[in-house]
Amino acid sequence: MNVYADNAATTAMSETALNTMIPLLKTGYGNASSLYGVGQTAKEYLENARKTVADCLGAKPNEIYFTSGGSEADNQALLSAAMIGKRKGKTQIISTKFEHHAVLHSLDRLKTMGFDIVLLDVNSDGIVRPEQVAEAITDNTCLVSVMYANNEIGTIQPIREIGKICREKGVIFHTDAVQAAGHIPVNVADDNIDMLSVSAHKFHGPKGVGVLYAKTGIRLTNLIEGGAQERGKRAGTENVPGICAMAAALKEACDNMEENSKKVSAIRDRVIDGLSEIPHSRLNGARSPRLPGNVNFCFEGIEGESILLKLDDLGIQASSGSACTSGSLDPSHVLLAIGVPHEIAHGSLRLTFCETNTLEQADYVVKSVKEVVNYLRNMSPVWRDLETGVAKHII
Amino acid sequence: MALYSETVMDHFRHPRNVGVIENPDGVGEVGNAVCGDIMKIYLKIDNDIITDVKFETFGCGSAIASSSMATELIKGKPLSEALKLTNKAVAEALDGLPAYKMHCSVLAEEAIKAAILDYYKKNNIPYDEKQFSEKKEGYFDPEADGTYPDKK
Numbered sequence: 001m002n003v004y005a006d007n008a009a010t011t012a013m014s015e016t017a018l019n020t021m022i023p024l025l026k027t028g029y030g031n032a033s034s035l036y037g038v039g040q041t042a043k044e045y046l047e048n049a050r051k052t053v054a055d056c057l058g059a060k061p062n063e064i065y066f067t068s069g070g071s072e073a074d075n076q077a078l079l080s081a082a083m084i085g086k087r088k089g090k091t092q093i094i095s096t097k098f099e100h101h102a103v104l105h106s107l108d109r110l111k112t113m114g115f116d117i118v119l120l121d122v123n124s125d126g127i128v129r130p131e132q133v134a135e136a137i138t139d140n141t142c143l144v145s146v147m148y149a150n151n152e153i154g155t156i157q158p159i160r161e162i163g164k165i166c167r168e169k170g171v172i173f174h175t176d177a178v179q180a181a182g183h184i185p186v187n188v189a190d191d192n193i194d195m196l197s198v199s200a201h202k203f204h205g206p207k208g209v210g211v212l213y214a215k216t217g218i219r220l221t222n223l224i225e226g227g228a229q230e231r232g233k234r235a236g237t238e239n240v241p242g243i244c245a246m247a248a249a250l251k252e253a254c255d256n257m258e259e260n261s262k263k264v265s266a267i268r269d270r271v272i273d274g275l276s277e278i279p280h281s282r283l284n285g286a287r288s289p290r291l292p293g294n295v296n297f298c299f300e301g302i303e304g305e306s307i308l309l310k311l312d313d314l315g316i317q318a319s320s321g322s323a324c325t326s327g328s329l330d331p332s333h334v335l336l337a338i339g340v341p342h343e344i345a346h347g348s349l350r351l352t353f354c355e356t357n358t359l360e361q362a363d364y365v366v367k368s369v370k371e372v373v374n375y376l377r378n379m380s381p382v383w384r385d386l387e388t389g390v391a392k393h394i395i
Numbered sequence: 396m397a398l399y400s401e402t403v404m405d406h407f408r409h410p411r412n413v414g415v416i417e418n419p420d421g422v423g424e425v426g427n428a429v430c431g432d433i434m435k436i437y438l439k440i441d442n443d444i445i446t447d448v449k450f451e452t453f454g455c456g457s458a459i460a461s462s463s464m465a466t467e468l469i470k471g472k473p474l475s476e477a478l479k480l481t482n483k484a485v486a487e488a489l490d491g492l493p494a495y496k497m498h499c500s501v502l503a504e505e506a507i508k509a510a511i512l513d514y515y516k517k518n519n520i521p522y523d524e525k526q527f528s529e530k531k532e533g534y535f536d537p538e539a540d541g542t543y544p545d546k547k
Contacts, residue, residue, distance in 0.1 A: 303458070305456055306458075322431060381424060381453055
């Protein structure tokens with residue numbers, strides 16, 4: 001059996017997205033900036049896609065800027081808000097310790113540019129409290145950025161409440177909604193969001209396409225200069241087939257959200273219940289509120305990369321927050337941020353499901369993970385020490 | 396292209412000499428759980444010959460494969476030869492390791508040396524300290540560095 005369970009890393013393109021994109025690659029080649037027919041047709045496709053995306057997110061079409069993906073959207077959002085702050089003499093930016101690196105590394109750069117970066121701690125349940133944001137905001141704050149749902153542990157943040165606080169205090173609020181859009185309801189108006197990032201390939205759209213939403217009145221700073229595309233804020237000939245495929249995929253995801261969420265949650269719950277039977281294991285992050293497809297476990301006494309290699313041999317594709325899979329010495333910054341000890345964080349496994357997975361696959365995953373954990377524990381000196389009482393179990 | 400060579404994957408899938416030796420003549424354990432790699436080597440030694448060797452490893456695919464290959468390379472060999480085993484030889488026998496995984500082969504070499512040292516000490520056998528204190532080229536000290544040299 002083959003089970004693709006790494007949908008938080010990327011998804012397969014849906015039939016809808018493919019059926020939108022492939023014909024457009026053939027016929028929609030016109031440059032949307034050109035005045036002749038084939039160019040104007042492309043322009044029409046582009047603006048229709050903009051309207052579709054805006055409708056899905058509760059935004060106005062002129063608030064939607066197409067980018068090359070979530071990382072670019074995050075980079076541009078943070079830089080833009082920082083520049084707005086600078087013009088007003090405000091230099092403090094508040095974010096959290098468990099953001100995606102597209103946010104954290106952008107903040108590192110803003111720090112070298114003189115901004116004061118405050119990274120909030122994350123509760124052990126993987127949820128940031130609105131009060132933490134309220135307490136951190138000062139007269140000098142120009143931006144708050146908190147992700148909508150975490151990419152590793154799937155915990156959903158109280159975005160609406162945080163947005164309300166920011167609005168009351170007159171601070172720009174950005175959220176990285178890359179894992180949330182298309183999976184759980186996201187509405188920029190209801191959720192008090194000023195800026196938001198989206199990536200197409202997380203909801204069965206193509207790679208290389210994303211969205212930056214910026215509320216009317218927020219002046220963007222260009223990352224890419226060189227043309228009047230995207231209202232002059234993002235130069236480069238538009239990837240019309242990709243953008244239209246993204247719009248189609250997002251619309252499909254939003255139209256079927258309730259049904260998909262029910263199905264995927266059932267798979268997630270089956271896997272969480274099954275893996276909870278493994279001794280000295282634990283679910284990372286609160287069980288609720290959690291993205292419908294996210295399962296993230298730690299297993300004591302073993303290392304994540306070996307789990308992944310073993311699972312791959314069994315036909316299961318997953319990911320891990322172990323150091324060995326990241327190419328750095330430290331395990332996942334997300335797991336460390338929620339207080340998981342290093343030695344446990346190395347033994348983490350993330351399984352992320354989507355609506356094309358089945359309950360039968362869920363059962364196969366549980367059975368396989370149990371086998372792999374047992375096998376690896378049996379050759380682990382750490383596990384032997386834990387089992388013989390030489391060392392104490394942490395979980 | 397796969398992350399690991401076929402030989403690495405073979406030793407990862409079918410590790411040789413996994414397990415424990417009861418009443419071993421020498422035991423060596425290196426690495427630490429915080430960094431995500433621990434290797435433990437058990438030796439049975441008869442007349443300066445390694446008659447049996449077993450390993451236990453907590454770590455990634457290349458750590459398990461390196462342990463497995465290293466035990467194969469010293470099994471049945473005299474101690475003098477086992478002491479000459481370098482991490483490079485382990486990595487070469489595995490048809491190469493990715494640069495940022497070379498430390499796994501270093502751990503294998505160090506675990507074997509630690510086990511032999513343990514045997515010498517237990518039996519009050521005089522030994523040349525230099526054979527055990529040599530700092531390996533390409534060795535990466537996590538405590539000092541924090542990230543791998545080739546990490547972007």
